[in-house]
Amino acid sequence: MEENRYELNKNLAQMLKGGVIMDVTTPEQAKIAETAGACAVMALERIPADIRAAGGVSRMSDPKMIKGIQNAVSIPVMAKCRIGHFVEAQVLEAIDIDYIDESEVLSPADDIYHIDKTKFKVPFVCGARNLGEALRRIAEGAAMIRTKGEPGTGDVIQAVHHMRQMNKEISQLVSLREDEVFEAAKQLQVPYDLALYVHEHGKLPVVNFAAGGIATPADAALMMQLGAEGVFVGSGIFKSGNPAKRAEAIVQAVTNYTDAAKIAALSEDLGEAMVGINEEEIKILMAERGQ
Amino acid sequence: MKAAVLAVQGDFIEHENMLRRLGVETMEIRQSADLSEPFDALVLPGGESTVQGKLLNELDLMKPLHDKIAAGLPTLATCAGLILLAEHIENDGSYLGTLPVTVRRNAYGRQLGSFYTESQWQGIGKIPMTFIRAPFITAADPTIVRATVDDHIVGVTYRNQIALSFHPELNDDLRIYEQFIKMADRN
Numbered sequence: 001m002e003e004n005r006y007e008l009n010k011n012l013a014q015m016l017k018g019g020v021i022m023d024v025t026t027p028e029q030a031k032i033a034e035t036a037g038a039c040a041v042m043a044l045e046r047i048p049a050d051i052r053a054a055g056g057v058s059r060m061s062d063p064k065m066i067k068g069i070q071n072a073v074s075i076p077v078m079a080k081c082r083i084g085h086f087v088e089a090q091v092l093e094a095i096d097i098d099y100i101d102e103s104e105v106l107s108p109a110d111d112i113y114h115i116d117k118t119k120f121k122v123p124f125v126c127g128a129r130n131l132g133e134a135l136r137r138i139a140e141g142a143a144m145i146r147t148k149g150e151p152g153t154g155d156v157i158q159a160v161h162h163m164r165q166m167n168k169e170i171s172q173l174v175s176l177r178e179d180e181v182f183e184a185a186k187q188l189q190v191p192y193d194l195a196l197y198v199h200e201h202g203k204l205p206v207v208n209f210a211a212g213g214i215a216t217p218a219d220a221a222l223m224m225q226l227g228a229e230g231v232f233v234g235s236g237i238f239k240s241g242n243p244a245k246r247a248e249a250i251v252q253a254v255t256n257y258t259d260a261a262k263i264a265a266l267s268e269d270l271g272e273a274m275v276g277i278n279e280e281e282i283k284i285l286m287a288e289r290g291q
Numbered sequence: 292m293k294a295a296v297l298a299v300q301g302d303f304i305e306h307e308n309m310l311r312r313l314g315v316e317t318m319e320i321r322q323s324a325d326l327s328e329p330f331d332a333l334v335l336p337g338g339e340s341t342v343q344g345k346l347l348n349e350l351d352l353m354k355p356l357h358d359k360i361a362a363g364l365p366t367l368a369t370c371a372g373l374i375l376l377a378e379h380i381e382n383d384g385s386y387l388g389t390l391p392v393t394v395r396r397n398a399y400g401r402q403l404g405s406f407y408t409e410s411q412w413q414g415i416g417k418i419p420m421t422f423i424r425a426p427f428i429t430a431a432d433p434t435i436v437r438a439t440v441d442d443h444i445v446g447v448t449y450r451n452q453i454a455l456s457f458h459p460e461l462n463d464d465l466r467i468y469e470q471f472i473k474m475a476d477r478n
Contacts, residue, residue, distance in 0.1 A: 004407050007407070007421075008402075008405045008406065008407060008421070008423065009402070009405075011405075011421060011423050011458065011461050012402055012405065012423050012424065014302040014305065014337070014423075014461065015301060015302055015337050015338050015339065015370070015371075015423055015424070016338075016339070017300070017301060017302055017304075017338070018298070018299070018300040018301060018303070018338070019300045019301075019338070019339060019342055034341060035345075037341070037342045037345045037346065038342070039300060039338070039339040039342045040339075070401075074341065074396055074397060075339055075341060075342075076339075076401070076402065076424065077401075093403075096400070096401050096403055097401075097402075098401050098402040098424070099402065121403055122402060122403060123402060248349075251342070251345075251346070252346070252349060252350075254300075255298075255299045255300060255321055255346055255350075256321050256322055256350075259321075259322070262322070
């Protein structure tokens with residue numbers, strides 16, 4: 001991959017900042033998301049809550065369905081491939097996708113190796129629970145990171161946990177003497193140059209979004225106040241009573257995430273939130289896939 | 292001098308960093324209450340124009356910003372910002388509509404069409420240009436055109452407005468900002 005292309009791919013993530021990326025399964029939902037102010041949509045066959053309910057193996061979506069969504073909206077379209085399934089990624093690149101999510105929401109295709117994302121021209125976003133995972137994904141070529149959270153639950157606890165964990169580890173790395181960064185890189189199991197970047201800049205070298213279990217405007221604002229640069233909302237919108245209104249409210253809450261009076265107003269009359277399941281009630285912890 | 296950066300969505304922090312490097316004080320506009328603080332210039336950043344345009348309406352920012360720009364507020368607009376300023380958008384309604392040009396959204400296609408180049412900006416010289424799912428201008432009075440790439444118009448200066456298809460905030464070159472500050476100082 002040319003150096004230039006990776007820069008351009010990181011730059012696209014910069015343009016998404018302060019925005020909300022929404023999971024959609026049909027062109028109609030994609031239109032609703034775009035009209036509500038989504039900065040990008042994630043095209044997938046089933047939203048995570050339904051993937052949980054259906055069980056079995058879940059895979060990359062039908063390219064025809066993704067193309068239908070690409071034709072329906074003018075904002076960037078992302079799609080998921082299985083962890084390690086580089087051919088699904090090649091397919092998504094072939095249909096001119098804007099961003100690939102190598103995602104733990106789908107069944108992993110490889111229990112050891114992630115995709116070598118440096119071999120692709122299109123950008124990748126990957127999930128991470130901590131700094132080590134984030135920097136390993138970046139070393140593999142990811143141009144954007146998101147917390148894993150626990151998808152399809154409507155329960156924000158894991159996204160909060162992952163964001164706090166990452167922030168804590170970044171602070172620790174910053175506070176080290178420079179000659180201690182070598183050992184820190186070894187402990188984190190990450191390349192030294194990426195550890196050094198975090199030590200010097202106090203942040204990841206790519207944009208970092210929150211994802212996994214965000215269901216309300218307050219959830220979204222919580223993640224922004226914890227340092228997320230934007231949010232992914234999966235099941236939270238189209239599993240709720242009034243998707244269009246909830247989507248709009250979450251978009252505005254992300255823009256004015258410190259304005260409690262505004263978030264209060266936005267939270268009124270949103271109808272039923274997704275019912276949600278607690279993280280301890282579920283059988284499959286998607287966040288543990290791909291470390 | 293104090294510059295306000297529209298901060299409803301997009302890469303506004305990168306613009307703020309560039310302006311601060313030149314000693315310009317910055318503030319963010321996220322809602323109409325922010326407009327009560329005085330400022331001398333305005334920056335419309337990159338991002339998603341559909342999102343920014345929608346939020347301008349919902350947050351009651353569209354009319355006040357339109358009026359300020361139309362009254363002569365020095366304004367720098369990049370990528371999505373250019374779309375917000377344009378009088379005409381192909382296949383779509385306009386937003387602020389203060390800049391007499393026609394733009395085409397996603398004119399270079401999807402992310403695989405994004406590119407980097409260096410090209411002439413009239414009056415400055417060769418500058419770095421990063422295009423991310425960028426628009427270009429399909430119609431403009433030739434006297435306001437400042438930059439073209441492959442015969443497509445990618446930069447214009449019209450009265451108090453400088454508008455670009457690309458992202459000067461993403462490259463380490465301050466000359467567009469210096470030009471902008473010079474214009475704001477004359478104001």
